Amino acid sequence: MTQSRDTQLNECMVRSDGVELAAEAFGDPAKPPVLLIMGGMASMLWWPEEFCTRLAERGRFVIRYDQRDTGLSTKYPPGQPGYSFDDSVDDVFRVLDGYGISAAHIVGFSLGGMAGQGAALKRRERVLSLTTISTSPIGVDTSHCPASGEAWMEHMQMDVDWSDRAEVIAYMVEEARLVASTAHPFDEAETKAFIERDFDRSGGYLSATNHSVLINVGEAWQGKLRQSKVPLLVIHGTADPVFPPEHGTTLAQAVAGARLVRLEGGGHELHKSDWDTIIGAIVEHTSDHASDQSQHTLDKGGRIP
Numbered sequence: 001m002t003q004s005r006d007t008q009l010n011e012c013m014v015r016s017d018g019v020e021l022a023a024e025a026f027g028d029p030a031k032p033p034v035l036l037i038m039g040g041m042a043s044m045l046w047w048p049e050e051f052c053t054r055l056a057e058r059g060r061f062v063i064r065y066d067q068r069d070t071g072l073s074t075k076y077p078p079g080q081p082g083y084s085f086d087d088s089v090d091d092v093f094r095v096l097d098g099y100g101i102s103a104a105h106i107v108g109f110s111l112g113g114m115a116g117q118g119a120a121l122k123r124r125e126r127v128l129s130l131t132t133i134s135t136s137p138i139g140v141d142t143s144h145c146p147a148s149g150e151a152w153m154e155h156m157q158m159d160v161d162w163s164d165r166a167e168v169i170a171y172m173v174e175e176a177r178l179v180a181s182t183a184h185p186f187d188e189a190e191t192k193a194f195i196e197r198d199f200d201r202s203g204g205y206l207s208a209t210n211h212s213v214l215i216n217v218g219e220a221w222q223g224k225l226r227q228s229k230v231p232l233l234v235i236h237g238t239a240d241p242v243f244p245p246e247h248g249t250t251l252a253q254a255v256a257g258a259r260l261v262r263l264e265g266g267g268h269e270l271h272k273s274d275w276d277t278i279i280g281a282i283v284e285h286t287s288d289h290a291s292d293q294s295q296h297t298l299d300k301g302g303r304i305p
Contacts, residue, residue, distance in 0.1 A: 013072070014065070014098030022072035023065035023095055027056030032128070032286055033101050036064040037092065039110030039134075040215075041208040043071030045198050046109075051275055058283045060105075065095050067112075069207040071198075078162075081210035085217050089118035093126060105286040107131040110242065110268065111214050114138050118221065120230040129289040131233040131282050134268050136243045137251040139221035145250060149241030152178045162206040169195050172205070176269070182239040183265025184273045225254045231289040232258035235278055237266020259285070 014021045024044065034055065036047045044064040056062045066073040068083055068091065076082045092115060096104055103126045108116030113135025120127040136142055147153075155178055160171050172195045173188060180186045199205060232255045236248025245262065252260040261281050263274050270278065 012098065014095055016094040016097065018074075019068065019091070019094065020072075020074045021065050021068070021091060021095055021098070023063055023098065024052075025099065026052045026062040026064075027060060029061050029099075031056075031059050031061045033096075033099070033104040034060045034062050034282070034286060035092065035095060035101075035104045035106050036062065037106065037108040037112030037115050038064070038067065038070075039112050040211040041070065041205060042109075043067075043198055043202055045071070045194075045201065046270070048270065048272075050272075051270060051279070054275065055279050055282065058279060060283070060286065063095065063099060063104075067091065067115075067211075069210045071202050075203075075207040076210055078206050078209060081213045083213070085114070085118065085214050086220075088115045088214055089122055092116070092119040093123060096126065102126065103128050105129045105131070105282075105289075107133070107282060108135060109133045109270065110135050111211065114214070114217065117225060117228075118217075120228055120232075121221065121224050124229060127230050129231040129233070129286055131235065131285055132248075132251060133235045133270070133278065134237060134240050134243055134248075134266075135251065136247040137225055137254050138217045139223055139225050140250060140254050142247060142250055145246040146244040148243070149178070152241045162204065162209065165199060165204070168205055169199060172199075179241055179268035181237065181263075181265055181267040181269060181271045181274070184271050225251075228255050230255075231285065233261065233281060233285040234258055235261045235263065235281060237263040237268065237274075239265050240268045242268040 010025045012023050014023055038046045043066045047064045052062045069075050105128045106116040106119055113132035116130050117138045120130045155175055161167050173192050176191050177186050234248045234252040236245050238245050252258040266274055
């Protein structure tokens, strides 16, 4: 495997195995590293800069990155992703390698939380702790969990002209409204402005539709979660219409010693009103499960000393 990193201020492009992954870091590299993985069709900007800065100010070295087919990372032809869920798991380690980090605390949102679970199961020695937000367990029976909300499901089945900027932005704003918290007001103007910026930076969302492949976790992961030894924190909104809260409960029950934090009225989002709770829980979790491993760096060959 070859890898390189181009650095400009705190932004970089990690290159590994023919894949380019755009990333950005916040805070002091000497502090415990926290890697953020965003969900389906979402670039790293969906981890707001202020959220990352506030977490870094609590003594963490925070890294966010664009998964494949989002943001500035490698993109594939629509309908031909050329990667799988397992590749998204390996990308976690590619980003860590790009920063010379041997082990980190992982925080994943939605599909990013599934990739985080995969990382914790595949390379236990490289994951100091795992925090999942608004996600579902992998390799565990969730047939008893309620289905996703009807309104959101109907929205997802709509035909969208992904080449039409105005249509796509309107569609994405409406989706954000449908998954929003019931406890806090929805700011349509702010949401639209953000999606416009993300759309333009990404060059559109057509390639991001390839993320549907990441739902196919695969049989190889069946039954493994209950064997996980990675300290787990589960954060889940009680009004999440994508993965209803029972998904979070099931995930917490599958891993011995896991802690569950419920966001009352929380939707499938990172609402600013919930940041204090989310950041506080992450800081506590990563403090409780700190390790000297977090100070290790990789040598030039990508090996852990």
